[in-house]
Amino acid sequence: MKELTIQQKKVLQCIKFYIKKTGFPPTRADICRELGFKSPNAAESHLRALEKKGYITIENGASRGINLTENTAEKSQSIPVIGLVAAGSPTLADENIEKHIPYQESLFLSDFDYFLRVKGLSMKDAGIMEDDLVAIKKTSEVRNGDIVVARIDDEVTLKYFQSSGNQIKLIPANDDFDEIYINKETEGFFIEGKSVGLIREN
Amino acid sequence: MKELTIQQKKVLQCIKFYIKKTGFPPTRADICRELGFKSPNAAESHLRALEKKGYITIENGASRGINLTENTAEKSQSIPVIGLVAAGSPTLADENIEKHIPYQESLFLSDFDYFLRVKGLSMKDAGIMEDDLVAIKKTSEVRNGDIVVARIDDEVTLKYFQSSGNQIKLIPANDDFDEIYINKETEGFFIEGKSVGLIREN
DNA sequence: ATTTATACTGTATATATATTCAGTAAAATT
DNA sequence: AATTTTACTGAATATATATACAGTATAAAT
Structure with missing residues (x-):
């Protein structure tokens, strides 16, 4: 699996934390709030990078449609x-x-x-x-x-x-x-x- | 914890299954699709009943803001x-x-x-x-x-x-x-x- | 040297979604 | 007998949300 940048790691951690805290994945706006971004596109492009590298999947059109891949979900708690x-x-x-x-x-x-x-x-x-x-x-x-x-x-x-x-x-x-x-x-x-x-x- | 009706159990099962399958909770429309309801209000009122009986919590205003309570979630089994x-x-x-x-x-x-x-x-x-x-x-x-x-x-x-x-x-x-x-x-x-x-x- | 990836801001918008309101009807409770 | 709960349809709507487009700037890869 391709290496993540520091920012991408932060976003991935943010997603995991948000799911743990609320029970459902964050929106682009939620990620911006948590990490201090001012544009939803900042979150969007990080998400697309994480998707491209195989750490998450994104269900297009669905709200909060972020899914941690098996490797991503397991390694954090196994x-x-x-x-x-x-x-x-x-x-x-x-x-x-x-x-x-x-x-x-x-x-x-x-x-x-x-x-x-x-x-x-x-x-x-x-x-x-x-x-x-x-x-x-x-x-x-x-x-x-x-x-x-x-x-x-x-x-x-x-x-x-x-x-x-x-x-x-x-x-x-x-x-x-x-x-x-x-x-x-x-x-x-x-x-x-x-x-x-x-x-x-x- | 108060007993659920058959339909409420179906809705609760539907939520659990949806989360297991997709990684995030369903929308009202998703529940309708899964259970054959024709109005989103059918799902809405079932959700409010489940909330009232303590099986789920609902984050108002958030999309997919359904959260299984500790008793309800299977992870809490011991x-x-x-x-x-x-x-x-x-x-x-x-x-x-x-x-x-x-x-x-x-x-x-x-x-x-x-x-x-x-x-x-x-x-x-x-x-x-x-x-x-x-x-x-x-x-x-x-x-x-x-x-x-x-x-x-x-x-x-x-x-x-x-x-x-x-x-x-x-x-x-x-x-x-x-x-x-x-x-x-x-x-x-x-x-x-x-x-x-x-x-x-x- | 040029392309690609990273890392954002800022604006805009179609649509996904929660949620209210107006009904109908049967079953359960008081 | 009256009220509440259950179980929906159907329509309407404010807003939550994904996502595209236009930029700026730096770092990394080719």
Whole structure:
């Protein structure tokens, strides 16, 4: 999808906000009032640009005939599900996104940034099973005992976090797997975030 | 909330459907077209009746200024969380409802009726931990291997289901707990539903 | 160097839309 | 028995709204 200009983003945000507030889309005049434009044609041309770039559709002749496209409507209120591939870091890049789940406030106690699809049973005894979706909050501030997403070079794992001094232990919750010992300054080591919740879809 | 007449229900359904279809509310003329009325005043008076009864609000002077009230809008549906108390069945009775979670379509693969707050670790090896919320679909049609909510007299448990002939086995996912053997015709035995998903809030 | 896109103001207008008024008729309520 | 509610048709109208046209100016793309 083509990139939007700053003004076009403002207009798109204005439409979303207006719908959220009133339950129906704005008129050209409403947009002008919200954004301080003095001519309805300012709104009109922005709308046509948004339409051309595929962010909205406009029903010609209908009042308030603005419709957010699926991509536009969803992205604002949905959380990406990212696959935990053995080699490769969980980034929000499009190619890693498995699907989107409609966003919901207060689903967990903490806010979070994305879901991680779990592969393997290394955290089995913590009740984290294959194909579970772990809610991840992007942060490097983690405490001992937290379940963290750790990256070592291109390898990404979900483990218990335990640090003492410069030494970090990544502990699996499964006797069949080994603990991983790392130095804080090890190159290529990074804490991506921590688990703040879990969803099992079946 | 006051009861609606058949025609008023039709109009309300028409509004919901129109919004779902187009993304914005209908005009009086739109409603007439959908329901076969020949005068815009037919729609107008139905709308005013719906407003009077509290199902919608109307922004005067604005085109398409129809707004579904919170009760009316389907987005405001919520799912109850029910505590699994040792003695007492999980019913939708108010005293058993811990809280409500905003409803969301397609959160799990199947639809479901309520969340059950898990007590104890009898299903630990199935990745179901203390305080997890198990999504329960109310049904008595369960298959071998399903995780079910079974009631024996006033005791309610979450277990694997296994039946052969008249004999039913309720199997825990934890070696520290014992299997339960029951006859299908046992008085006071009942399958409340089955697990179709799980949420861990932390 | 020229075209296209962005970012507006300002005016004008056909029409889309809400809304009122005048009726008719049956059903429900008081 | 009288009043209110429901359930419409049909006509009229003020105004809300989309949208085209005429400009100005800058930035980006070709």
